[in-house]
Amino acid sequence: xxxxxxxxxxxxxxxxxxxxxxxxxxxxxxxxxxxxxxxxxxxxxxxxxxxxxxxxxxxxxxxxxxxxxxxxxxxxxxxxxxxxxxxxxxxxxxxxxxxxxxxxxxxxxxxxxxxxxxxxxxxxxxxxxxxxxxxxxxxxxxxxxxxxxxxxxxxxxxxxxxxxxxxxxxxxxxxxxxxxxxxxxxxxxxxxxxxxxxxxxxxxxxxxxxxxxxxxxxxxxxxxxxxx
Amino acid sequence: xxxxxxxxxxxxxxxxxxxxxxxxxxxxxxxxxxxxxxxxxxxxxxxxxxxxxxxxxxxxxxxxxxxxxxxxxxxxxxxxxxxxxxxxxxxxxxxxxxxxxxxxxxxxxxxxxxxxxxxxxxxxxxxxxxxxxxxxxxxxxx
Numbered sequence: 236x237x238x239x240x241x242x243x244x245x246x247x248x249x250x251x252x253x254x255x256x257x258x259x260x261x262x263x264x265x266x267x268x269x270x271x272x273x274x275x276x277x278x279x280x281x282x283x284x285x286x287x288x289x290x291x292x293x294x295x296x297x298x299x300x301x302x303x304x305x306x307x308x309x310x311x312x313x314x315x316x317x318x319x320x321x322x323x324x325x326x327x328x329x330x331x332x333x334x335x336x337x338x339x340x341x342x343x344x345x346x347x348x349x350x351x352x353x354x355x356x357x358x359x360x361x362x363x364x365x366x367x368x369x370x371x372x373x374x375x376x377x378x379x380x381x382x383x384x385x386x387x388x389x390x391x392x393x394x395x396x397x398x399x400x401x402x403x404x405x406x407x408x409x410x411x412x413x414x415x416x417x418x419x420x421x422x423x424x425x426x427x428x429x430x431x432x433x434x435x436x437x438x439x440x441x442x443x444x445x446x447x448x449x450x451x452x453x454x455x456x457x458x459x460x461x462x463x
Numbered sequence: 464x465x466x467x468x469x470x471x472x473x474x475x476x477x478x479x480x481x482x483x484x485x486x487x488x489x490x491x492x493x494x495x496x497x498x499x500x501x502x503x504x505x506x507x508x509x510x511x512x513x514x515x516x517x518x519x520x521x522x523x524x525x526x527x528x529x530x531x532x533x534x535x536x537x538x539x540x541x542x543x544x545x546x547x548x549x550x551x552x553x554x555x556x557x558x559x560x561x562x563x564x565x566x567x568x569x570x571x572x573x574x575x576x577x578x579x580x581x582x583x584x585x586x587x588x589x590x591x592x593x594x595x596x597x598x599x600x601x602x603x604x605x
Contacts, residue, residue: 308486457539
């Protein structure tokens, strides 16, 4: 495992540096506020759902142990997905981007001659974070590919409004996406306005959940612009 | 349960939704709950996530240092090349290539606010391909 990570690290070093040229890097020391928000949101949802389904369990004659098991499973899977930095039910020491630090340690032990100047440390952060993200993405994809569930399959993209036209929606793009990017970068949200002038599109979105580069975010409002 | 579905199901595809579905699947496979109960639970989840998103009071300008910057709510901006668009049944699906997501002040957390003055406070995410699935904001709750 370690050797794999290190190899991947060296392989991607150059590219990463290029990619970050002029772009804002993700500093592994900082837990983005946006990630904290999504953690809070998830926690609220979990506690609310669990509370609301309690009577349902009683109605169906299912004991409370199962409810607790559901909670444990759900929370564990969320933690394992690593898309959110940390939940309040986790210990501070227990988690909090520990995998980044671990990787950093690996790197340091492999490279004793690594300089300790601040600049280089920052670069290190960029690199390890990028590596981590790539690794997580890969793992996530693999997991999700294995775990396509019956429940999810039934709830494809547009099923919330009318299922009758689902076949029509399964174009090549969808199939391609299902294979490659099904659990890649996605925003699930609601639109307020979509405007097109010639090939220029603008849209106003709200209440979104974002999955990007293996991390989750959420937004209240978003605007987008692009050319077709 | 009424036949109308007042809450969108699209968020079931989010991380929190997927993990719930998987958990329910596990319990069903172990024979601990009925599929019917799982469906009711998912409906509860739809309601909860829709309401929470609607009511959430996001304010990413948490730190003292940043309280003066720009003002209030977090705002995502999405830029990129629109590769595919599709509108069907009131649902937009957009596929954007070479996408840049920017979240104003999204990088600043409470703990780091003091140290983050010199950092770029905006969170910027880059990805080759991004998919947006959007339901109408108006229909909900009808």
